[in-house]
Amino acid sequence: MYSSLSRVLDFLKNSYQSLSLVAFGDLNADLVNDPLALYSRKFSKLAHSFGLSLRSFSQEGAVTREQGGKASCLDYFFTTGAEVRELTVWKKFGSSDHMTIHCVVEDFVPVLRARRKFLSKDRARRHLYSLISEDNVQKFSSLGPVEFFSALSASLKAYATVFEPRPITHFRVVSIAEEEMRKPCPDWERVRRSVRSCRGD
Numbered sequence: 001m002y003s004s005l006s007r008v009l010d011f012l013k014n015s016y017q018s019l020s021l022v023a024f025g026d027l028n029a030d031l032v033n034d035p036l037a038l039y040s041r042k043f044s045k046l047a048h049s050f051g052l053s054l055r056s057f058s059q060e061g062a063v064t065r066e067q068g069g070k071a072s073c074l075d076y077f078f079t080t081g082a083e084v085r086e087l088t089v090w091k092k093f094g095s096s097d098h099m100t101i102h103c104v105v106e107d108f109v110p111v112l113r114a115r116r117k118f119l120s121k122d123r124a125r126r127h128l129y130s131l132i133s134e135d136n137v138q139k140f141s142s143l144g145p146v147e148f149f150s151a152l153s154a155s156l157k158a159y160a161t162v163f164e165p166r167p168i169t170h171f172r173v174v175s176i177a178e179e180e181m182r183k184p185c186p187d188w189e190r191v192r193r194s195v196r197s198c199r200g201d
Contacts, residue, residue, distance in 0.1 A: 009050045017112040020081035021052075022105055026065075026098065032056050032073040043076075053079045055087060064089060067097045075101060081109035124160035128152075173198045 012019065029039035031054070047054040055077040063071035075098060077084045083106055090100040143151060176194045180186035 006046060009046070009052070013050060015113065018081060018109050019111045020108040021079060022082050022084060023078040024075065024101070026074050027076055028074055030072045030074060031076065047078060051080060053077075053084075055079060055084050064099045064101065065097055066092075066099075075099075077103070083107040120160050124156050127156060127159045170198055 012021065027039070027043050029037065029043050031040045031044065034040055044054065056073060064073050064075040065071070084103050085106065086104045088102045090102055092098065093100045173194045177191050180188070180191055
């Protein structure tokens with residue numbers, strides 16, 4: 001479970017600039033009564049490495065599981081971009097040996113998908129042509145070899161580094177495809193671009 005949770009959190013961290021996440025589950029680790037145990041330390045370190053808050057329960061002596069006469073706290077909230085308050089333990093859930101948890105979730109932050117930066121070859125090529133035009137030749141010719149390439153590289157990077165387009169929804173992709181298919185000469189490249197930009201693609 002630890003490795004699966006780590007992969008999910010890594011995916012979310014790389015995919016979103018900000019998000020509100022409230023995850024709840026049985027960690028099979030008692031962070032309240034046995035914080036120095038191996039799994040307790042692993043989950044605490046995992047939460048810290050991804051900037052997550054790991055919430056337990058404010059009730060003194062509260063337990064979330066009773067099995068075979070042994071009581072323990074195995075159920076926790078991982079949160080980021082949201083606040084979980086007023087945590088209280090209620091009665092058992094059906095025939096389960098786990099208790100139900102009551103809480104209030106608030107203070108959500110907006111969900112923003114991360115946008116990768118990349119170098120646009122077309123923009124770089126156009127900018128390079130403009131740099132080696134007659135107006136700029138004299139300015140660059142006065143530089144030494146190292147200074148010339150450093151200045152050229154910095155200028156190209158500043159001009160040609162762009163963000164990828166924001167992803168579009170599946171519904172928008174279908175709409176674009178239908179729109180193009182109604183035309184006498186569909187723009188299939190536009191359809192391909194929209195599919196590649198689709199969320200979750």
